[in-house]
Amino acid sequence: MSDLLVFEEEPSTEHKVVITVVGKDRIGIIAAITSCLAEHQVNIEDITQKILGEYFTMILVGDISKCPIPLSELRKNLIKRGEEVGVRVYLQHASIFRAMHRI
Amino acid sequence: MLFHRSEILETLRMLELENLDVRTVTLGISILDCRGRDFRETVERIVAKICRFASSLNTVACEVSEKYGIPIVNRRVAISPVALLLSGTEEVEDVVHLARALDEVAANLGIDFIGGFSALVHKGATCGDTLLMESIPALLSETEHICSSVNVASSRTGINVDAILIMAKVVQKTAELTAHRYGIGCAKLVVFANAPEDNPFMAGAFHGVGEPEAVVNVGVSGPGVVKEVVRRHPKATLGELAEVIKRTAFKITRVGELIGREVAEKLGVPFGIVDLSLAPTPRVGDSVAEILEEMGLERCGAFGSTLALALLTDACKKGGAMASSSVGGLSGAFIPVSEDARMSEAVEVGALSLEKLEAMTSVSSVGLDMIAVPGDTPWETIACIMADEVAIGVINHKTVGVRLIPVPGKRAGEKAFFGGLLGEATIIPVNPFQGARFILRGGRVPAPLTSLRN
Numbered sequence: 001m002s003d004l005l006v007f008e009e010e011p012s013t014e015h016k017v018v019i020t021v022v023g024k025d026r027i028g029i030i031a032a033i034t035s036c037l038a039e040h041q042v043n044i045e046d047i048t049q050k051i052l053g054e055y056f057t058m059i060l061v062g063d064i065s066k067c068p069i070p071l072s073e074l075r076k077n078l079i080k081r082g083e084e085v086g087v088r089v090y091l092q093h094a095s096i097f098r099a100m101h102r103i
Numbered sequence: 104m105l106f107h108r109s110e111i112l113e114t115l116r117m118l119e120l121e122n123l124d125v126r127t128v129t130l131g132i133s134i135l136d137c138r139g140r141d142f143r144e145t146v147e148r149i150v151a152k153i154c155r156f157a158s159s160l161n162t163v164a165c166e167v168s169e170k171y172g173i174p175i176v177n178r179r180v181a182i183s184p185v186a187l188l189l190s191g192t193e194e195v196e197d198v199v200h201l202a203r204a205l206d207e208v209a210a211n212l213g214i215d216f217i218g219g220f221s222a223l224v225h226k227g228a229t230c231g232d233t234l235l236m237e238s239i240p241a242l243l244s245e246t247e248h249i250c251s252s253v254n255v256a257s258s259r260t261g262i263n264v265d266a267i268l269i270m271a272k273v274v275q276k277t278a279e280l281t282a283h284r285y286g287i288g289c290a291k292l293v294v295f296a297n298a299p300e301d302n303p304f305m306a307g308a309f310h311g312v313g314e315p316e317a318v319v320n321v322g323v324s325g326p327g328v329v330k331e332v333v334r335r336h337p338k339a340t341l342g343e344l345a346e347v348i349k350r351t352a353f354k355i356t357r358v359g360e361l362i363g364r365e366v367a368e369k370l371g372v373p374f375g376i377v378d379l380s381l382a383p384t385p386r387v388g389d390s391v392a393e394i395l396e397e398m399g400l401e402r403c404g405a406f407g408s409t410l411a412l413a414l415l416t417d418a419c420k421k422g423g424a425m426a427s428s429s430v431g432g433l434s435g436a437f438i439p440v441s442e443d444a445r446m447s448e449a450v451e452v453g454a455l456s457l458e459k460l461e462a463m464t465s466v467s468s469v470g471l472d473m474i475a476v477p478g479d480t481p482w483e484t485i486a487c488i489m490a491d492e493v494a495i496g497v498i499n500h501k502t503v504g505v506r507l508i509p510v511p512g513k514r515a516g517e518k519a520f521f522g523g524l525l526g527e528a529t530i531i532p533v534n535p536f537q538g539a540r541f542i543l544r545g546g547r548v549p550a551p552l553t554s555l556r557n
Contacts, residue, residue, distance in 0.1 A: 094105065100110070
């Protein structure tokens with residue numbers, strides 16, 4: 001029973017971002033987005049995607065602690081890269097999801 | 104995954120489609136230490152202190168807004184009630200000079216509003232208070248970013264009817280001086296009962312005497328988010344509806360607190376409170392009236408509106424109080440007529456009357472807000488409207504404010520355009536029967552009993 005008394009700390013969201021990609025499915029979306037993240041030293045920690053009909057949604061969780069540019073610039077670059085492959089990209093700091101959805 | 108897919112998409116929907124934003128980050132600054140040897144020096148010291156604390160407010164708000172991808176619509180400053188710095192030896196021109204100086208500061212620092220040209224006269228007025236009230240029409244007509252409020256009653260002290268009479272004349276004069284813009288000066292002036300000391304919303308924000316040197320207060324928005332959640336539950340009972348609204352209010356409040364704490368930390372001042380008020384804007388989909396209609400009312404103002412608003416306000420407070428231990432300000436649901444396009448429409452089609460609005464204010468979080476009345480409404484009638492509203496606040500131990508705009512030269516049914524967040528309004532008919540002989544008795548109504556509450 002004593003192992004039930006061990007408290008696991010929730011992982012910090014200080015350097016985490018959530019990237020959501022939505023649009024019509026086509027070849028090369030994941031490649032476009034992930035290469036852009038790699039260029040900016042963002043490590044992808046989790047990724048999930050779903051295709052509903054012809055619509056594509058992908059959600060990525062990234063670590064930005066090594067990212068050399070400000071978040072706003074990263075967001076701009078991702079949105080631009082998304083536009084090139086015809087998808088909308090949203091980047092949010094992960095703290096906002098924790099604030100909203102965790103008590 | 105750290106968060107569930109549905110949670111992520113829900114948040115995204117709120118931000119992208121449902122107009123969730125932080126309405127205001129309001130920096131409260133005490134200016135009580137700014138009195139100089141003469142008033143000119145006092146003005147210099149106030150300007151210097153505001154610049155010292157607020158110079159980076161705009162930059163910090165932008166940074167935090169960028170970081171989280173959440174718009175912060177307004178940056179505001181609230182200062183200690185200016186009347187406290189007036190000895191009564193100054194003149195109207197001096198107060199207007201201070202207002203002009205601060206108006207310039209606001210423009211230079213990218214601050215939307217500075218509130219605090221205020222007086223607390225719920226029991227009586229000092230020479231300084233009287234001077235401040237006299238200066239209001241001139242200072243509001245000569246500035247863009249300055250807001251003014253006067254507390255004329257409280258549940259502890261009763262109702263200062265003499266102050267109400269002064270303020271009714273002030274409202275009329277302010278409207279006349281800004282007649283070329285539909286009396287817009289009155290949109291920056293609130294008459295309060297039980298004014299909160301930490302309210303981040305304008306026009307009523309001031310930095311209360313019980314507050315620290317400086318403090319960051321945050322006002323969240325979010326009627327669109329609540330409307331959507333109501334829309335997704337068309338078959339829910341009212342009890343179930345209260346529950347889903349409560350959960351939504353929790354989420355909105357958390358966002359507000361996150362932003363507020365970060366802004367406060369970056370500015371190096373303590374975080375004060377989150378004000379949970381659902382604050383509408385004239386944008387479609389950002390309306391409290393739309394929430395009530397989504398609940399099932401044909402039009403906001405139909406019978407049933409008071410209960411619907413009561414349910415909404417209470418659920419917001421409950422969700423918000425769970426979400427943050429630092430809840431304050433006005434907290435509830437605002438019903439500013441001109442700022443809420445759908446509410447303005449309800450007036451236009453005759454669904455929403457001044458009398459119904461008054462009833463609704465007994466359960467909402469502010470009062471008679473942003474209501475355009477005919478320009479020829481006698482000032483005694485304006486005083487009576489204020490007095491009735493203030494009575495609701497005093498007897499029920501709640502905050503109420505009155506922000507009436509008598510639009511010069513316009514009659515009921517005509518339109519007034521204020522622009523921006525202030526929106527536009529159809530002028531509401533006012534009961535033509537007089538209460539002048541009653542209200543002109545003046546004096547002070549004693550504080551109400553707190554027991555025997557039936």
